[in-house]
Amino acid sequence: MSSWFSSSTPTGPNIHPVQTTFSDPNALFGPLTAKDLEWNCAGGINTETQTWYATLKDGSIVMCQIIHSSIGLLWPTIQVTFRHANPKTGKNTWKSVTVSNFKVQADKRSMKSDQITVTMDPTSSSKYTIEAKYDDEVQISLQYERLAEGFKVGAGPKGGFTYFGQLSGKAAPTDGSPDYAGGADGYAIHRFWPRCAVTGIMRVGNDVIDLEGARGVFIHAIQGIRPNILAASWNFANFQTVEKEGEEAVSLIMMEFTTTPAYGSKVINVGSVVVGDKLVAVTAGGSGVAGGSNVTHQDPVKDAETGYDAPSSLKFCWEGAKLEGEGSNLKAVTEGNSKVHAVFTEDLLVAKEGYKTKGLVEKVDVLGQIPYLIKKFVNYAAGTKPFIYTWLNPVKASITLGTGSETKTLDVDGYVFTEATMIS
Template sequence: MFSSFFSTAPPVDPTAPNFHPVSSKFKDAELYGELSPKDTEMLCTSSGFVTETQVFYTIAADGTSIMCQVIHSAVGVWYPTIQFTCKIFNPKTKERIWKSINVSNYVCPAPAHDKRSSKADEFSITYKAVPGSDYPESYVIRANPTPELQIFLEVTRPAAIPGFKIGKGDQGGYSYFGPDPKNAEGYVIHRFWPRYKATGHLVINGKANPVEGPGMFVHAIQGMRPNLVAASWNFAHFQSEEHGGVSAIQMEFKTTDAYGLRGAGSGGVMVNIGSLVMDGKLVAVTAETSGPNVPKTDKQVVKSRAIHLKPVHDPETGYQKPTELLFEWAGPSLQADAPGTYSASLTVDVGDVENPKGLIEKVDVLAEIPYVIKMAVNYVAGTKPYIYQWINPATLSITPPGSDSPTNVEGTFYNEATFIS
């Protein structure tokens, strides 16, 4: 710890970038990075400040939203905390089930499997590979979070819809914090399955409810205190069975003021990652950097944007919540038989404070995160992070290469807006 007093290294330029977004690291034609088996293995680190999640978002045929998540949290000298959380919401009946438990006897890898599989007394997630088949990968999720709820789901990835990260190789997917990416102060990475097929059932209070429908999977790691990673997040998840299977996803975060492209104080940089699936095929991957000192133009080949519209003050949370949101995608086609650019857009009306539309919940983050993280994270006094969660019917307008007019696709849209500071 005393070496810094005697360092002979040149001083860091205070206007040099101290944030290095993955969305700026790769050329337009190099955004798609295939996943290796190691990419979706759990790190399960026990040192430093690392939060790691596996999240499965399913939209059942009746419109029910099902989220299952494993959270592995390492907080310095404390033993890692492992949570299993699930949220089930039926937009027709408004029935909502939310369970979050600290699990016992967590093991990763699960016996006879690699680190894509894990288990505890309360759940198991088992990865299976069937190379060469129409569905070469799957996860089986079994969970008994409470006596009133049991979950069994198998999610399978179609061969024509591979998982992805932004950019190829070991460095693909990573955004780095700090002046030197090779000695980073922290990092963020996301790996996705943009569309899967889910089958199974939920047992709620002794009654079995069959589940079948599309969804998406994300494996995410934050190698840094969460209050330093981002000031806000947006997440978008559209699924439809029309046109052979369509999906559109986005994950976006905005850096805090401390991390930006011109050093400390130049933050507010937005990193947006997305993808489009059409006709049951992955057709485009998108990634865009925006914010201070990064001008946007409508002539860009690649767009990946989440825009809050008509914000209003929410006295319950203290934040300016959107009443509408606009999501935009554009990127080079990944299909050899359809060269050119795919583009898409979606606008969703989520209502105002008094008359919300599709609101599942406003999640008080500090009430839900593990105690040790809450104690270790120094949120600014008076700051209360919240996640708005919505699910609504929506129309995705998607334009294939060479088309003069968009194809309108009707589907279900789940989205989140997270405010941290």
């Protein structure tokens, strides 16, 4: 889940989108280092999330998210959230619990608290174990094992970063640490494990659910800037096939945000294509680049409940250089069979009256969900009423590998969890 708010107050002269910093379409894959996955837990104004999604064999979705929020000199607030949604049965369980005794462990990638423990496997750095008790109704014991290579957009200490404000004149770290100080006003960054095997069990009420065979994604995101001035809107897609093997084992991930007018209303879009459980493309799109990845809200309809123009359907497109190789040594193919395209359209609208849509998980009133101190901090952003629309639907995706006579097209069925965040 993304953050969230907007203001018309200009606070920074510049924006440096990640897709223009790393403008070479053949150099978008940035391998993750151990330090990329470390908890930053920065002071000042900072919202850091680690989020694990799982798509189950029945098409339902599970989400576990840890939110670490700092506001100036105040103590950080830490929440852990949970969602299990199954459109077929209509069941939708949501939990949000304040975390106590949060402590990052010696490896800086694991953490413990009274409510949740997350452990990175010290032998492989490709597996998380998550143990959590939200309350007497919801408990989880899950394992996420990375299948496809993790990534950020662009390699090195500045990889993945969109910087706000004037660029720092200081040299970037040389020890593999991310360059969190690169922008005078702050930054936003997303790092991904785009395809994971998920196992374990969870208890929801009286139901014990086995996640064997589920497929998931892990996202580490940090917003080191006042959340009310970062973005005017967000879009997110998590498409996964389940019970598919070979080339039909597909994941499509996209994260997009549009900056506030104070930062030029720029679109920043990052994404990935996984085929056969291998990362075959990293994409970047938005302002200042041609092609790449993008999302379109098609035939918007006024939603009287929220006041926003909401989509009748969502079209997601990916275009990028084909990656080949193993592990962190993936390289773009620059000749011949060199392109990857992917697309799907998620049809939503059932009836314009009342804006009734298929697969609606929830319309989230963001100000009603965030920690109290942040809500108090951003409540002055007059005229904003942020809502996150979330949907979960079966869709058919089309992936094209290669160009010319070597083109191969795959049409695969899967489930997509989408978010569209309306802010201003």
